[in-house]
Amino acid sequence: MLNLEDHREILNQSGLEMFQLVRKQFIKSKEAFLNHDSDLAEEVLHTENRVNGMDLKLDRECERFIALHNPVASDLRFVLALRKINFDLERIGDHAYGISSYIVELDTPVNKEVLDKLEFEEMYKAALSMLDDIRDAYQSGNAKKARKVFKKDKILNKINLNSFSVISEEVQKDPKLIDQYLLLFSVIKKIERVGDLITNIGEEIIFYLEAEVLKHRKKKGPSKPSK
Template identity: 30%
Template sequence: MSERYNLRRFDVDLNLLSSRLLEMGGLVESQIALAMETMNTFDLPLVEQVLEGERRLNEMEIEIDEEVCNIIARRQPAARDLRLLMATSKCITNLERAGDEARKIAKRTCHIAMETNARSINISEIKVSGEMALHILRRALDAFARMDTVAAAQVIKDDEAIDKEFRAFARKLVTYMREDPRTISTGLHYLFIAKAIERIGDHATNIAESVVYVVSGTDVRHVHRDQLGHDASGR
């Protein structure tokens, strides 16, 4: 009876940990959405909301990581359970870093708002890539919640689209700045924002890779995207 109780208690601990991770993920999604909204409105009070949310993310990272360590110390898990705990620790680190990128976007927007030609650059690629990054982060978290390796593999493959939008925007910025040197300051701020969005996509990819690792025991961090279907299945 005691062993059965301990197993149930362990399952409860893991479920609570997963809930905390998803709660943190939801906050990161809100942070990114707010940061993207600041670019549309130049609403500086929204920037303060992003900064306040980022402080809460830092606290959550520490709290969840401590709980992971406590569970490992108490339960001494092995195999998939240990992989799940290690992956959870890595995922919250990626979520915290994605939150950092949202903060960077918001702070760069503050600088852009003070520029006289703030709206002189077409940032359609940034908006598209921002929506993509938010979407694949949401899908990566959903894949983690369901331990769905097929969905996780698709997230990893789809990150390439964000990279393409970043490269396209970088090329366009060079043209803007060559034609009108007055746009250089604003253009550089937008370049940093575009890079921050691209990094959010990378963090979502890292979370998706953790799903494959937990389920199959395969580390796909350096596996070519074309091989993901095979490695995600573990066969």
């Protein structure tokens, strides 16, 4: 039987493999969408089965780790965090799949000028930067790097909020392209959701490393005067 440390390292490496696979899927979905590359989009769709298989395998290994070693303290936090990280990575893979499926179904490339107005490439770039930061934070055990994604997520939120007014304006100019604009809005929402999932991963890494729970934390308002 594997000892705890060896088993934990196997889990750690499996987590890194999942990060790498999902990162490749996200990059390919971006290239497929921006270049209207249906062949690359099909590649993402086919690789989704591998993402799902790795997700199930890693989840089972986490359960096995708990059953075999009855971990406590940082070992327990590690395996609990990894299960949630694995879930969030699989969901990021789902969004890459969804974006790529649009390309397979769409006959006409999206207008480059509209993409520029929506800051589409900037949004993708910010999301990928967040994904790289969080992967590095996981690999190096660096909570400070994990916290960087919270600030970058604001970029995605801002572009997402602005997209509605931009798309509304463009639809008024040319109502015949409404289907294309609705598609763009859907893709932007998916990228914004990827940002949310990455911040979830950041919270889990900080929980594992520092035993600090950030989820559902609210900003503290001014204290009430005592009576």
